[in-house]
Amino acid sequence: MKNIELLETNAKEIRRAVLDTCYASSAGHVGGSLSSTDILNVLYNHVMNVDPSNPDNDTRDRFVLSKGHIAESLFCTLSIRGYFPKEDLKSFSQFKSKYIGHPNNKISGIEMNTGALGHGLSVAVGMAIAAKQDEKPYYTYVLMGDGELAEGSIWEAAMAASHYKLDNLVAIIDRNGLQISGATEDVMSLEQLHDKWSAFGFHVISVNGHNYKDLIQVFDEAKAITGKPIVIIADTIKGKGVSFMENNAKWHHGVMDEEQYKQAIKEVEGADNNE
Ligand SMILES: Cc1ncc(C[n+]2csc(CCOP(=O)(O)OP(=O)(O)O)c2C)c(N)n1
Numbered sequence: 001m002k003n004i005e006l007l008e009t010n011a012k013e014i015r016r017a018v019l020d021t022c023y024a025s026s027a028g029h030v031g032g033s034l035s036s037t038d039i040l041n042v043l044y045n046h047v048m049n050v051d052p053s054n055p056d057n058d059t060r061d062r063f064v065l066s067k068g069h070i071a072e073s074l075f076c077t078l079s080i081r082g083y084f085p086k087e088d089l090k091s092f093s094q095f096k097s098k099y100i101g102h103p104n105n106k107i108s109g110i111e112m113n114t115g116a117l118g119h120g121l122s123v124a125v126g127m128a129i130a131a132k133q134d135e136k137p138y139y140t141y142v143l144m145g146d147g148e149l150a151e152g153s154i155w156e157a158a159m160a161a162s163h164y165k166l167d168n169l170v171a172i173i174d175r176n177g178l179q180i181s182g183a184t185e186d187v188m189s190l191e192q193l194h195d196k197w198s199a200f201g202f203h204v205i206s207v208n209g210h211n212y213k214d215l216i217q218v219f220d221e222a223k224a225i226t227g228k229p230i231v232i233i234a235d236t237i238k239g240k241g242v243s244f245m246e247n248n249a250k251w252h253h254g255v256m257d258e259e260q261y262k263q264a265i266k267e268v269e270g271a272d273n274n275e
């Protein structure tokens with residue numbers, strides 16, 4: 001499967017760029033960046049109809065990073081996809097840089113400023129309604145964190161999405177089980193998550209969020225659904241690819257020292273394949 005091999009090569013490159021960016025800036029949210037890497041990779045390099053040389057094309061698929069704190073993961077994915085030079089990321093999180101610690105729509109390829117959790121789905125609903133009204137063929141994808149689901153505004157947006165039968169809207173939940181201060185099930189329990197989204201009128205799909213074959217299949221499945229919005233619950237590992245970060249809330253926004261950085265790079269570069 002040539003496609004999957006390419007995605008796996010990209011994944012290493014994105015993970016390496018995320019680690020470089022976080023280490024150089026002593027900033028970023030490395031744990032949630034690494035849990036979302038494979039989702040962003042498959043969206044930008046397989047699923048979405050986007051063209052970096054024409055980023056404002058009217059019929060482009062839209063993507064909203066509702067869990068905006070992992071901006072570096074989106075920036076690295078966009079730069080590797082060709083939206084802007086990788087060099088630009090050297091200014092990440094620095095004074096006067098447009099590559100601030102959260103998505104910023106002054107950057108090519110970014111649709112919405114995010115970072116205050118809970119708003120992405122509402123705006124994505126608006127984009128999906130606009131596509132229907134304008135009779136445009138684009139899909140809107142929105143990535144949310146599982147901790148983010150504690151925001152009440154998400155459930156208002158979910159009601160609207162099913163009320164308007166937005167089958168051109170695909171929500172993805174990075175279900176890594178952790179939020180900033182610990183396990184989601186301790187901080188604000190979410191289960192039964194599948195049943196909740198189903199009760200809100202969504203077509204619900206569960207997937208291993210690190211397996212490209214499965215991810216490709218569920219994004220295909222989403223396109224075949226009509227009459228209701230789709231949510232993909234992607235089971236992931238926070239810190240995926242770096243053993244000492246995996247499943248450890250400390251690495252939500254932990255800063256690596258030199259030894260940890262070197263070890264992390266060694267691990268992501270040595271990874272045989274993505275899952
Ligand atoms: C409205 C709002 N409240 C609080 C925060 C602070 N905050 C940043 S990340 C985070 C935890 C998010 O957890 P999750 O959505 O699970 O993200 P992930 O595990 O994917 O990094 C919190 C509470 C915020 N950014 N916005």
Ligand SMILES: [Mg+2]
Pocket residue numbers: 145146147174175176177178179
């Ligand atoms: Mg989480």
